[in-house]
Amino acid sequence: MISGLICSVSLVWMTFMRYYQAPLVTTQMPEGVSVSKIIFPAVGICTNNRISKSAIEELARNLLREERNKNYTEKQMLSLLLGLGLLYNQQPMNEKLMQPMKLHRALGDYDVNELMRNLTPRCEDLLMRCAWNEIPMNCSDLFDFRLTMNGYCCTFNYLRQSDITFEDKSGGARSIDMYKYGNKSNFDFGQGLKALIKLNTSDDFYYNMPLQGAQLQFSDAYDFPDAPSGSFAMQIVNPSVEMVVFVTASFTEASRDIQHVPTKLRQCLFYDESSYLPFYTHSDCLLKCRMLFLLAKCKCTPFNMPKMVNNRTCDIRDIPCLKIYNAQSTTVRPNVDMISPELELDMVGGGINCPMCYPSCSKTAYSYDFMNTKIWPDYMNTVPDGDRMDWLQGANFTGTSMVHVKYAREVADCYGQNVIMKWFDLISNIGSTCGFVTGFSFVSVIEFIYFYTVKLYREIGNRRRQEKRIASETSTVNNFEPISRYRPIYWHELGGSTQWKQGSYY
Template sequence: MPRRKLSLWDMLKYEAKQFCLNTALHGYRFIVLPKRILLERVFWVIVVLISLSSALALLFIAWFSFQDNPTILVTDSTHYPIWNYPFPAVTICSFNKLSKKRTLALAKELDNPYGISAEDLALDLRLLFQLIFNNNENIPLRNYTRLQDILDMNDLSIEKVMDKIAPKCSDLLQRCKWKGEEKRCESIFETIKTTEGYCCTFNYYALKNHTFGGALANKIPSFPRRVSACGYLTALEVLVDSNPSDYFGTQIAAIGHRVLIHNSYYFPDWSAQNMLTEKGIMNLIGITPSVTYSTPSIRSLDVSKRNCLFHNESQLHNFYHYNYHNCLTECRMNISKHFCGCIPFYYYHETGTYPKTRICNLRDIHCLTEHRPLIMNSVPGFDFSTISPNHEWGTEQHVCKMCLPDCDYVDYSAESSSGIFTRKYSSNQLNLFGGVVIQHQSVVRVYFNDLVATKNRRDVVFSWHTLLGK
C-alpha cells in the first residue's frame, strides 16, 4: 500500500513536535508529551512564550547598548616584555630661549636706520621671545614694527633669526650615553622646533620627509630605538650645562631645563609630559609604558561607531603618519592661519609638506596673543568663555572635529626623582664626566622602570556570532 504524501503543514507539525521532545530547553517537551491535560499544555505554552519574549527583549537591549557603546577596552597582560615597546622621544629644552652672547653678536651685525646701539638693539631683540609665548599684551605694536623693519632691511626671516639667537645643542649637551656606551651627543641628538622654541631631541621620528639633523645621519635607525633592560644604568644618560651667564630670556623664573617625554611620532608641544631639571642635580626619570592595540573587528566598524582612527586611515601634511596629537597640532596651525593669516615659526617644518603659508612675524604678535586661548585650549577653536550652565558637553562644534583619537597607541607615564649632583665621592667619576669642570651642570637619566608593562586590547563588545550565541 503506497505511503500517503505528507503535506507541508504535517511536516512542520512533525518537526516541531520532534524539536519539543528532544530540545534541552526546559518546558517544551511538556507541551507535546502524551497524556497531558489541556490546562497543563496551555500553562507550558505560556511559560515558553514568556521566556522567548524575555530573551528577545534582552537581546534587543544588548543590541541597542552595542549601538551606543560598541567597543570595550580590556587588559590583555600586565607582563608584556619591555622590548616590545619603543623607547620614548626625550626632548630637552633650556629655560633660556635667547642666548645672550648670540643675541649681542647679531645686534652688532645688523644695519639699522634708527641709530640704536648694539646693546639697546640686543634688548629689543628680546621681543622675539614673544614669538614663542606671545603672552604679554602690554608691549606697544610700534616696538614690534620697528624691530621687524630692521630685520626686513637685513633680509632676515624669522626662522633664520630665531635659529641664530637660540642656545645651541652643542653648548647645552656636554656628554651622552646610550645603553651604557658613551656617544657623541650630536650623533644621537638633533635640534628641532617645538612650542618651547628650539630644543634638543633624541629618538624623534614625527616629521614627514625629515632627515636627522645631527652628525652621522646614516647610522640613525629607521624606526624608534628600543631597549631590552630596565633600570637607571640601562638607557639614556645626558650631562646638561645650564650656562646661567648666557641667560637672556626665560618663561620660567628659574635656571635649568625642561625634559619632555613623549611618543617618538608626536610633535612635542604644551601637552607633552615634562620634568623640570634645575642646575646641580642628578635627575632620574623612570618610564612606565603601556600599549593599546585594536583588533581587526574594530577596523570593520564604521569610524562614527568606534570613534578612533588607525594610523593609515588619514593623512597629515607635516607628519609621518596620523595620530590624534599631531592632528590637533595641524588644527592649531589652521586656526593661526585663519585668524592671523600666518603660522608660528615653530610649527613650520619641512618645505613642501604644508600648503604655502606666511610665517608669523613680529607684526602678528598682537593677533596671536588675542587668539592664544583658542589655539592652546584642549578643544582648539572653541571659546570656553561662552559656555552656559546648561551646556551639553560633547556637542562642541570646532574646527578640529576631523581629529579622532588613535585606535593603536603607546603611552608613557614618567616619574622623576632627584638628588644633588656631585662626583666628590663617586667611584667612577671619570666614566662620563672626566675632563669636565662641574659647575652649573645637571645629569638626566631616562630609563624603563621594569622589564614588563601593560598591554591593553580594544575590541568590539560582541560580534554577530556572540550575539547569536546569546
C-alpha cells in the first residue's frame, strides 16, 4: 500500500510538472487556408541613391542666396551637403569632410522630415509601369511615398495610418478588424504585383550602400518597415534584371483559452493585453523600445522612425550622439535569459533590453524566395507592342529592371495554438493515475474527507451532548432507580393492539 501510494504521488507530480513546464501545444491544420484570405505583404521600393542630384543642387543654390552662406562656393556647399547622408546611417566619418555643426548653421531653420522627403528621388521618376493581379494600373494609384527605415520610399499595401505620429498609450485607432482589409491576391502565374523600375544613374548623389540598383523591402502591412524590429525582409534589385519574388505565407491563430496561462510560460501576448501599447504587435513593441532608448540617450528620435508625440526629431546636431549609440540601438534583446559576457553581443553594451516584448500570439508570417533573370533592354525595345504583355506596352526598357511579387503556393500553412489540457482533463488524468495504481479515486478522496471531518465532528458532538444529558439527569433526580440495561416487561405489552382497545387485561 505504501509503495503504491509513493508511486501514485510520483506520477501525479510528474503530470503537474509536465503541464506547467509545457502547457501549450501547436498543431497544424491539414487543410490550411487559402492565400486569397490573407493580406498581401507590404512592398517597398527604394533606390540605393538616397539623395537626388537635381534636388540637392537646387537646395545648394537656394542656400547660397542666404547671407550666412556668402563665403561658400557651389562646390563647397555641395560637399557640405553630402553630410546629410549621415542621417541614414551613422558610419565613421571624416571630420574634415563631414562637419555637422557647419552644415546645421548653413541650413538655418529647417524641418528634418520635410528636408529629407524633398531630397529623396520621387516615385514618378522611379516607377515606369505597374500592374496588380494582371490589371495594368497607374503606379501613383498603387504606390505611396511613405517613411521606412531607409527613409522615404515607394510603398505598396502599407496600411499604417501615419508616418509622423507613433501610436502612444493615450491614443491610436488600430483594431483587430483592420486585418480584414487590405489588398489580397490569388495563386496564379500573372497574379500579384508587377513593376518596371527605371534606375537613373545620372541623378545619383548619395548611396546609403555602395551598390547600384534599388532595395526591395517587405514587411507586414501594418508594421513599420524596420529590420531590427522584425517582420522585415530586403533584397537588392540590380540593373537590367527581372526579379521574381515567391511569397510563402503561414498563419498562426491562438485560442483565448491560453490567456490564463502565465505570459512567461506561453511566451506570447495578444493584441489587447499589453500596457505598453494600445494595440500590441511584436514589431511595434521592439520599435518603441528602440525609440525610447535613443530618446533617453540623445533627447530625440531619428527621422527614419515614426515621430513620437511631443518629442523632437533628431537633426544634424545629433549625428555624433546617434553615431555613438548606433550599434547598440540596432541590437535588440527581447525577453530572453541574460547574455554571458563571452558572447559578441557584449561588444555593443549588451544591446537594448526589452523584456516586455513577447512574440504575438496570433500572427501572419511571410517568407520569400528570389529568382533573378538577366534581361537585354536593347532587344526588348525592338519587340512590337502586339507581342508584349498589356502592362509593358509602349515601355522603354533602357536602364530598367522588372519586379514581380506573387504567391508561391495556393494554400498557406495554418497553425493553431491551444492548451495541452484543460482543467478537467488534468483532473481526469490525475484521477485515472491514482485509480490505476492504488484503486484510489476522487470519490474516495471526498468520502475520506467526509468521514474524517464532517462525520467525525458530528459523532463527537452527539456523544458529548449525550454525556451532558445523562450527567444532568443523574444530578437533579436522585429518587429514581439507576437506569439498568434491561427494564421490566409489562404483560400488556405482549398483547395485541386489538385487545388493548377492547379493555382486555391479563
